[in-house]
Amino acid sequence: MSGHEPWVPEAPKYAENNADSDARSINDDNANSDDNADSDAENNASNDADSGANSITTIMPATTLKMIPTATLAINDDDVDSDANNVTTIGVFGGSQCQCLFILLLYLLFNFFFNFILQSPSRLESSEQTTGRQLQRVLHYSPCRSLPGFQRTECVLHDVDCDEVYPGIYIGDAAAAKNKTYLRMMGITHVLNAAEGCRYGQVDTGHSYYRDMPSVRYMGFPMVDAPSTDISRYFYVAAKFIDSAISGGGKILVHCLVGMSRSATCVLAYLMICRKMSAQDAIRKVRMRRDIRPNEGFLQQLADLDMELKRKNLYPY
Structure with a gap:
């Protein structure tokens, strides 16, 4: 072991x-x-x-x-x-x-700016649009009165039809334009013939007709009383001529054949352009002194002028 x-x-x-x-x-x-x-x-x-x-x-x-x-x-x-x-x-x-609300806010602000600032003068009529049909209704329902007294008596004596529709502005017929005695008595210094010519419905006066009246200044428009006549091309020329007579202290006779359509339209244009009246107010103003009846074509052209002046902010309201 x-x-x-x-x-x-x-x-x-x-x-x-x-x-x-x-x-x-x-x-x-x-x-x-x-x-x-x-x-x-x-x-x-x-x-x-x-x-x-x-x-x-x-x-x-x-x-x-x-x-x-x-x-x-x-x-x-x-x-x-x-x-x-x-x-x-x-x-x-x-x-x-948030983006949708922001876009909606911008839209509302734009509408406010456009309606109440850019179109401020068009707090005008309920429809915001002047038409010839509207002016026809104004013309139909406006009261019409003729001036009594001295002027109407003189018209009867001289066999003329003439009324002072605005201080210093007279609307009359062909007889008033050709009656030189009446013109001198009324102190007329300017004559605007809205129917110059020799055709039917026109008045054949001119510069030569008033040659023996050196104090009278004359202007004539060769127009016929028809709805198709373009009277709007004379609106500013007529307004300037009428305004020169009034501002110089004179008196002007605006006439056509009967003193109801062409001459009245020229005076209405003057009141709208130089006196800042709307078309409705101008018609009412003149109708209180004389029975006027512009044809439907002239009324539509006055309505167009009314809208033009509103867009240019030439009315005080």
């Missing part, structure tokens, strides 16, 4: 296997604990994101959401849940609402 090594009993193999299995189980437990920790962390992060999204959705008012950029509401995570998507959608919808 002395020459041999001492006998050592062998360790049982199941012990090694148990040790290896214990080590593996420890490693597995550690791994599982690490995985559980990671999953818990992920769940906590997800729950935090959910709770944050829910808090934004329920606590923040709509006006605040409109002011928050959409990029701020997006969560930097691949697994964005439905609540976060809802928050982002609310933010985008609030922004579009």
Whole structure:
């Protein structure tokens, strides 16, 4: 026995296997604990994101959401849940609402500027549009009176038809224009013939007719009394001539054949251009002194002049 090594009993193999299995189980437990920790962390992060999204959705008012950029509401995570998507959608919808309200506000401001500033003189008539038909109604329903007394008596004595419709402005017929005695007695300094010519319905006077009356200035328009006649081309010329007579302290006779249509239209244009009257007011003013009846074409041209003056802001209202 002395020459041999001492006998050592062998360790049982199941012990090694148990040790290896214990080590593996420890490693597995550690791994599982690490995985559980990671999953818990992920769940906590997800729950935090959910709770944050829910808090934004329920606590923040709509006006605040409109002011928050959409990029701020997006969560930097691949697994964005439905609540976060809802928050982002609310933010985008609030922004579009704000844009719509802003555009509506601009539209309302533009309408206010256009209606009450650019078209301020057209607080005019209910329809904001002057037409020939409207002037026909005004002409039909306006009261008409002739001046009694001295002027009407003189007209009868001299067999003329003439009325002073505005201070210094007379509307008369062809007989009044040709009666030089009457003109001198009335102190007429200017004569405007709105029917100059030799055709039917015209009055054949001219500069030569008043040659023996050096104090009288004459102007003539070769027009016929027809709705198709373009009398509007004489509006400003007639207004300037009438205004020169009145401003110089004189008196002017505006006449045509009977003193109702062409001559009356020229006087109405003067009152509108130089005296800032509307077409309706001018007709009422003249009708209080004389029965006038411009044809429908002339009334429409006066209506066009009325709208032109309104657009140019030449009326005081």
